[in-house]
Amino acid sequence: MEKSDHRLAAWEVAKLLVGGFKAKESDWGREAISKNVAAELQEQLSRQNIEEINELLIRVEYGFEWLSVDQLEAALVILPSDISENIGANDQIPSVTTVRRDLISLVIKDPKQLQSIDDDTPKITATITITKGDITTVQNFLWTLFQKSVVEKFEFEPLAGQVNQTKREIRVNGYDAHLAIVMQAIGFLIKEPDARTESLGRYLVWNLPKHLEELNNPESDHKVDNAAKKGIDIMLFDILGQGTIIRRHWKHFVDVPLFGNTAQISTLLTWLQDPDVTGHFGIYQMDWLDKVISSPSPRRALLFSMARGVGHRWLKSRENDPSEAYRSLIQYLSLEVSEGASDESLVTLSTDEESLLLEKAQRWCKIVLKITDEQSLWYERVGETSTKVEEFDYAIAMFLKATKMPGVSWTCHRGLAQSCHQAGNLKEACESQKKSLDILYDLKEPDPDDIWVTNMDLGKWYFEVKEPNQATVYYEKALEAKQADETYYRILEATKLTSQSNDRTLDLVESKSHETKDGISRLGSALLLIATDEDTYERYFTSLLSLTAARNGILGMVLNAMDEAIQLAAEKELLSEKSALRLYKGLALYYYGKEADDNPLTSAVIEETGTYVQWKWMWLGGQVISDIVCHYFKEATATNIQASAFEKLGEITTGHRISYDDNRVSPAESYMGAYETLRGNFTAARAHFRKIMLTAHEMLSDDTDENDADAYFVLFQCLLHIGDDINALIAFELTGPIERTIEMRLGEIRGEDKAAGTELLEFAKEKFSPSDAAPSRYTAVLDELQRRIHLGNDKDEKTATTESYQRIYSLLVAKRPASGDGDDPRQLPHEITYSDIVINWRYFCNGNCGGTWDFETDINICKYCWDTSFCQNCLPLLQQGTSKMLACDAGHKWLHVPRWNLRESTGLRDGTVMTGGEIIEDRHVGGQRVKIKEWLSTIWKEWDIE
Secondary structure (H helix, E strand, O other), rough: OOHHHHHHHHHHHHHHEEEEEEOOOOOOOOHHHHHHHHHHHHHHHHHHHHHHHHHHHHHHHHHHHHHHHHHHHHHOOOOOOHHHHOOOOOOOOOOOOOOHHHHHHOOOHHHHHHHHHHHOOOOOOOOOOOOOOHHHHHHHHHHHHHHHHHHHOOOOOOOOOOOOOOOOOOOOHHHHHHHHHHHHHHHHHHHOOOOOOOHHHHHHHHHHHHHHHHHHOOOOOOOOOOHHHHHHHHHHHHHHHHHHHHHHHHHHOOHHHOOHHHHHHHHHHHHOHHHHOOOOOOOOHHHHHHHHHOOOOOOHHHHHHHHHHHHHHHHOOOOOHHHHHHHHEEEEHHOOOOOOOOOOOOOOOOOOHHHHHHHHHHHHHHHOOOOOOOHHHHHHHHHHHHHHOOOOHHHHHHHHHHHHOOOHHHHHHHHHHHHHHOOHHHHHHHHHHHHHHHHHHHHOOOOOHHHHHHOOOHHHHHHOOOOHHHHHHHHHHHHHHHHOOOHHHHHHHHOOOHHHHHHHHHHHHHHHHHOOOOOOOOEHHHHHHHHHHHOOOOHHHHHHHHHHHOOHHHHHHHHHHHHHHHHHHOOOOHHHHHHHHHHHHHHHHHHHHHOOOHHHHHHHHHHHHHHHHHHHOOOOHHHHHHHHHHHHHHOOOOOOOHHHHHHHHHHHHHOOOOOOOOOOHHHHHHHHHHHHHOOOHHHHHHHHHHHHHHHHHHHOOOOOOOOOOHHHHHHHHHHOOOOOOOHHHHHHHHOOOOOOOOOHHHHHHOOHHHHHHHHHHHHHHHHOOOOHHHHHHHHHHHHHHHHHHHHHOOOOOHHHHHHHHHHHHHHHHHHOOOOOOOHHHHHOOOOOOOOHOOOOOOOEEEOOOOOOOOOOEEEEEEEOOOOEEEEEOOOHHHHHHOOOOOOOOOOEEEEEEOOOOOOOOOHHHHHHHEOOEEEEEOOOOOOOEHHHHHHHHHHHHHHHOO
């Protein structure tokens, strides 16, 4: 066989043993075939072929992780050059490797098997006779001979024509496997990074201690020889004693378990205390090892050089994400220190809050890095780290400090801006970001990507503070730096929100429909990006399509761009985006188009329905069904009532039940209930919702109040669609806002009181269950605080913890919620503000404004359509027909929900609601206040639910 044939044969054996059989093939005779193939090829394969096969088997059988194809190929690259250099471009490991352990067992040899095999190899014996020589010469000769025999191989030159009779076998065993991986790790770590082997680096670094531990297994029949130990000890010293390797291969050391894993550290210490290992050490290495062993904390001392390098990388370099080095350093500083240790570099960590951990880690770095003059970079890196661990106040303080020091960079102002943004200080964020841009533009050759990203972030922040014009200014500056699809998308997002910029938006749509990149228009790419954002695409498509009627030809451009985006989404297998685009193309045709197709909506979206019914996709699937049902509802309620349309409604009700979840009203049910109500069939209308009302009754009757808000929303939906407006408003009031619980307030405590707050939070979690009422939990924590404060006051000196308890008590008692029964005068609710509530869900306007609703604004919810609402501005436009919209109809009716009155809406605070009365000018007037339980009992009675 030719050499290339041998190489292919070698790979075939590897495929056979590492998964060459596909799952669909029969298992018949597999083992027999494997034995025959392995035996036959073993006779014909070259030594290097067998080496490659054995290397693959080692990784599969004795590795501690499953390796990818790329990692297995990298393992072959680290083999000796005479093997790896012969790997051809076409000799690739199969793309899918399935381990065949039943076949691998054919070639795994235990030590006894190996001994019997090795007995067949040639043995050489020799007798040396010394006839003449002085004693010194003889001693030197024998000593040199001894060293050669123990440490190195004899370097005899083979006679011409002599052939080595020892042939390699396809075989592996545990000892050789672990030793091979360790030696491979040595070869990898002592060299500069190589793109061909980088994929294997993480495995070698993370699992090196495990393989070393296996080599020291006392039950093993094999012991590591001195030659191998010499290589291992040199590598360990380079890693641990000098820190050179961690600098060279940092990315593989990120989050490495070694920094916090005492078992792995102990393994390394055991190796270094082996006399056969340290026998190769020089004076410098032995001095280092003596200091490690005699240290009050040997584990820390062993990793000290590495940790010092990590500290430098954390605070004195821009080469990597600072949080990566910080995490490793925190692991290192968490290692136990012996009692009585006085070395100031032995900083100890406890259960401190993150800001204190940051301070301690900085202090340690200043000591070991011998920092005497402070630089801006140091505090900038601390600020970046603080932002990553969500200590935004601390991050802002560090960035501000950095801006006042020498060497300040534009990135420092950008970091300050990002921290302010994360902390909710949007105006301060914008100002800091503008400063970073000023510095960036003054650079001699600024990076266009930096300019693009910084302008884009600033544009997004101005958009968040509802300044779309300013946002557009910075988006356009970003566009000057780089022509990116996202920028066009953001400009569309900003410009279409202001009525005065409609012409500007239409100009942009028109121009980008003609500009192409990679075969698709810029407009098509932007529409695909819009479809990607599940939280916003509905209102963005709605407002964008509403503009198309303002100029001839624009709708056709948008529809063509949608086709391009749909095709691109299909090519990229973006099912959700493709479906959203097809849905809104159908809606555009249905509401704005003039095509001959009588039913373009259903033809555009019905194909998607089956997919989403199977997935029960909460939002898009429900929206698809809702739009289809809305069409049939419109036909069924027309003057010439079509029985077929009503029947179609019934089919969809039973066949396509998709909503936010199974406990809420489905799109079809909402229209069916509204249809029966319009016809005066109230009994039939209630029948459509009875099953869901029973679910709400069960949720409100169980032992927990965690699901009560969901149950009240179910009540609201059912009552809304049967026209019971007053009770629907009461149910809606009880859905929220949710007042912050005691657990939430304790979790928000920061600074010097955080430790005490954490203790109280643990107390609350241990003492209470979710079924306990929120006011009861709150009161119990206040009582516990008073108990602890009294105990602290009884002592001679007031402790810092007692002072923390007093501050926490003052904070919490001012926010005491009502007890819920209204009978305790001491339990009067405090004056609630919007900062005291949790927004647990929101409506958004289905009109063209794209605005969101919260508890501070009025909203009008359609009595017929599924989850459809309009703000005070868009509803008149719909009613008057002055603006086309992709939802609802001018002939529908709406329930007006006024802005939440935190003083009057007391249902969730004192357990009472206002029943009866009437609705005058969209407001609930009159009635009597009763307890929630009394109101519910009347609802259950009306619905015949017990």
